[in-house]
Amino acid sequence: MLFFTPGFAPMSRYLMTALMHHQPPLGRKLAFARARLSARLLAGLSRPPATTSVRVMGLTFPNPLGIAAGFDRRGELGRQVGALGFGAIEIGTLTPRDAAAYVASRPVRGATDTLLGINIGMSPETEPSQAQHDYLVGLRAVWGQADYVAINLSSPQAAELLHPGRRETLDALLVALKREQRALTAVSGRYVPLAVKIKLPLESVALPETVTQLAALRFDALIAALDVGPPATPQRYAEWQTPQRQRQACDRIERLAAMLTGRLPIIAVGGIGSAQHVAGRLRAGAALVQLHNALVYEGPRVALAIHKASLQAG
Numbered sequence: 571m572l573f574f575t576p577g578f579a580p581m582s583r584y585l586m587t588a589l590m591h592h593q594p595p596l597g598r599k600l601a602f603a604r605a606r607l608s609a610r611l612l613a614g615l616s617r618p619p620a621t622t623s624v625r626v627m628g629l630t631f632p633n634p635l636g637i638a639a640g641f642d643r644r645g646e647l648g649r650q651v652g653a654l655g656f657g658a659i660e661i662g663t664l665t666p667r668d669a670a671a672y673v674a675s676r677p678v679r680g681a682t683d684t685l686l687g688i689n690i691g692m693s694p695e696t697e698p699s700q701a702q703h704d705y706l707v708g709l710r711a712v713w714g715q716a717d718y719v720a721i722n723l724s725s726p727q728a729a730e731l732l733h734p735g736r737r738e739t740l741d742a743l744l745v746a747l748k749r750e751q752r753a754l755t756a757v758s759g760r761y762v763p764l765a766v767k768i769k770l771p772l773e774s775v776a777l778p779e780t781v782t783q784l785a786a787l788r789f790d791a792l793i794a795a796l797d798v799g800p801p802a803t804p805q806r807y808a809e810w811q812t813p814q815r816q817r818q819a820c821d822r823i824e825r826l827a828a829m830l831t832g833r834l835p836i837i838a839v840g841g842i843g844s845a846q847h848v849a850g851r852l853r854a855g856a857a858l859v860q861l862h863n864a865l866v867y868e869g870p871r872v873a874l875a876i877h878k879a880s881l882q883a884g
């Protein structure tokens with residue numbers, strides 16, 4: 571129970587920073603293990619915090635905080651993270667093979683109100699010209715399990731698809747995904763929203779044409795990954811804590827929201843770790859937020875701490 575006491579937080583942050591500096595893979599493993607243990611303990615001990623639900627993509631999220639893809643890559647935690655104060659988790663990125671394995675191991679949809687997004691991508695060996703095949707196979711595999719599916723175009727491999735020279739391949743992929751969504755809805759009788767995750771460089775003023783295209787094709791949401799680029803070091807995490815960097819991120823979301831005029835809800839991810847960060851992104855126009863590295867550095871109580879601070883701020 572030590573890591574639920576308030577005095578433990580600064581010490582834990584210091585130790586995690588040191589560990590992430592010297593042994594990042596071990597640090598991430600430890601962060602995941604802490605989250606899993608905390609979710610189990612809290613599920614048995616306490617009731618989830620009273621939070622305000624939000625309707626996005628036709629779904630009711632118990633609160634706007636979600637866990638971004640990559641933290642629970644294989645979906646071992648899944649909806650259990652509701653006990654940590656999260657309204658949603660995005661598992662993956664799953665390649666077609668991972669998606670089949672995940673579904674085979676979890677044939678039944680969970681029954682909690684914590685929502686499950688499944689982030690799908692390409693196999694490492696797939697050429698960009700063959701991307702459509704992998705995304706469609708992944709989509710069909712996870713359809714029955716997911717509350718929403720995230721199409722990951724934010725990976726270095728998928729970045730190729732966003733290159734202006736690949737415009738036709740990307741357009742064909744997006745059209746095929748929407749067509750498949752309609753077909754699967756007809757067969758299953760259940761609409762599963764599709765969100766698309768794209769990296770948006772913080773410094774750039776221009777907005778990618780792809781964003782306009784997503785709105786025109788009526789995708790259900792844009793996961794705007796505000797990115798300062800790899801690697802995700804403790805120094806990078808610290809840089810995100812500066813007011814300038816936070817303002818830059820909020821400005822970027824504000825410009826996106828102004829351009830999209832409500833046609834495509836924005837899920838903001840990147841540099842979020844406190845109640846102030848969350849409030850800033852929501853004020854700027856994001857409908858939901860996701861966090862990843864904050865779970866590593868701030869620990870598994872980060873969402874509960876954000877809810878508490880938000881309540882106190884009124």
Ligand SMILES: Cc1cc2nc3c(=O)[nH]c(=O)nc-3n(C[C@H](O)[C@H](O)[C@H](O)COP(=O)(O)O)c2cc1C
Binds near residue numbers: 641
């Ligand atoms: C170690 C690591 C693994 C990640 N893996 C994925 C992934 O598999 N799929 C994905 O869409 N994003 C992945 N991401 C990106 C995160 O989802 C998120 O967009 C990014 O970390 C920025 O959010 P943060 O500042 O809250 O960490 C990964 C990030 C990190 C640091």
